[in-house]
Each structure stands twice: as structure tokens, then as C-alpha cells.
Amino acid sequence: MKRLWSLLLVLSVVFAFGTAQAAETLNGAGSTFAYPIYSAWAYAYGKVTGVQLNYQSIGSGGGIQQIRNKTVDFGASDAPLPPAELAKDHLLQFPTVIGGVVPVVNIPGIRAGQLKLDSGTLAAIYLGQIRYWNDPRIRALNPGINLPNHVITTIHRSEGSGTTAIFTTYLSAISPAWKSRVGAGTAVKWPGGIGAKGSEGVANYVNRVPYSIGYVEFAYILQEKMAYVLMKNRAGIYLSPTFQSFKDAAAKADFSPAKSFYLWLVNAPGRTSWPIAGATFILLSKDLPQSNRKVVRFFDWAYKNGDPSAERLAYVPLPLVLKNKIRAYWKKAGIY
Secondary structure (H helix, E strand, C coil), X not given: CHHHHHHHHHHHHHHHHCCCCCXXXXXXXXXXXXXXXXXXXXXXXXXXXXXXXXXXXCCHHHHHXXXXXXXXXXXXXXCCCCHHHHHHHCEEEEEEEEEEEEEEEECCCCCCCCCEECHHHHHHHHHCCCCECCCHHHHHHCCCCCCCCCECEEEEECCCCHHHHHHHHHHHHHCHHHHHHCCCCCCCCXXXXXXXXXXXXXXXXXXXXXXXXXXXXXXXXXXXCCEECEEECCCCCEECCCHHHHHHHHCCCCCCHHHCCCCCCCCCCCCCCCCCEEEEEEEEECCCHHHHHHHHHHHHHHHHHCHHHHHHCCCEECCHHHHHHHHHHHHHHCCC
């Protein structure tokens, strides 16, 4: 995984600068959640077609703003836009893959998968209502673990982020206090803690700051070997984050073309469903039909050829029936 991640970082430089001789270049910006898989797909697609991808991993908020401004061919966001907002901004939207957001900790002596948290405790930590790791509420979930009497440092994204949107939508769904005080969105007013730029920044802060907690996409946990938390899901089962648990969270998802596939996957039902899951989405401007056709060719190729790469990076590929719904959506829009 280290070698693959290093390759993706090298490729990002290639994609960012490209070559003057490239027959065609696609420009996209947004989601850090999706950066690893888009890089892998772009590398393979470039070898087959010669088309280069210039993708800026700037966060979902930036991707949404850039496609609204028509400064890129596509925006990428983990926070789906509701149909009314898409209509107002003259945008199209479709999902590409599904993944999971995972709380991670840096507590000396605590290994990956050793600490258990439930939804209420996680919300209370980020609200500042639980300030020490040996708080009775955390100890009650973790009998037999020697938790330190040390202040918790919370880490969150500093920029507009779809990962934050998934995380805060989950907290809003399970905590009335969080919903009323903070709410959900790509950017929220955090009650405290340290802001870090990008998922890379959150991972780096958690790794460097003892007694901290943050949230990142599962791919970053694999790459950084971070200490993930076992989360209690809607069925009351403590789960490790796995490819299968993300897949199970999406198993009954009903993505509707009539709603431009607008759907959240947090707190999904099922004994084996990871509670903080989400899809990542592509945004296109209806005012750029020629550009859209190029983007659609890339993602259609990825739907046909990119599932093995997605699975290697712990993303859940979309089922064939959903891919075909998306192709029909493209066709209706006149770009397929």
C-alpha cells in the first residue's frame, strides 16, 4: 500500500503539469476523499487514451465553487447537492464510488481497533462535553483498558470538505445536541479543536499530536497505519471499518436519477453496516456540453474498467444497475 500511495503522489504531479503534447486534458478539482481512486483511474486511462487528468485535491467545498465558476471541467464533492441547488446553479450530479469515514486516535498504548466509541460519546467529544480520555462515559465502553487522565485534542478539517459533510451529517443524525449547536455541512463552526487542511493534514496532525482524535477516509488509515476506532452502528454492533462494512452500508441505498442521485448513507440499517459511510459525486455544468462529454467518457471507462483499482484502495464500486442508471441520466442530458 505504501508503494501504491507513493505512486499516486508522483502521478499527481504528472497530472498537475501534464505535457504540451497531450492530446487532451481534463481539469477537475475537489474531494480529497476521492483523490486516491481518481489518480489510479487517471493513470490507467492515460496509458490507454493519452488523455491527461489535472486534478486538484482541494476539498469538496473548493470543487463545488470551481464548477460553479466553470473554471474546471468537473467538480468533485462528497457532499451531494440537493436537486433545487443543482437546478439553481445549472449543474448535473452523479456518484462514482462509495467509501467510509473513520474516527482515528493517537493515544499512547492504544492499538488500532482497541478503543470503542458509540455515536453519543463521539458527538460529546467533539462538542467538548467529554474532555478527558478517562471520562466515565468512555471507560464504560472500554472496560479493562487503561485510559489516560489526559485532555482530548480534537482535529477537524479547516476548509470546506465533503468528508466533514459526511461526518457532521452523521453526528447531526444521532445527536440532537450536535444538530442544534453545530449542524451539518462542508464547513461548520467547530466548538473547539485544531483545524487541518485536507485529509492528509488531519492524518498528519493526529499522528503528531498525542491524545488526539480526528476523522479521515479509510484509504488514509491503510496508508498511514493509523489507530482506528471501533464504532457502534445503528444495530448496536461494534464494527471495524472494512470494505465489506462500507458495502453493507450501501446495500439498500436507493440512488434516484430523478433526484440527481442525492442521497446520504450515514447511520445505515443492518448489523454489519459501517455507520459513517458515503458516496462521492461528480458535478458538471450544463453550460459546458463539450467538456461534459469528455468527462463522461473518462468515468464511463472507469465504470467498465476501474472496479479492481477501487477495491484495492478500499472503495466500494457502484453496482451495475446504478451505473446503467447513470448512463441513462447522461444520455438524457445529451452528453453520452
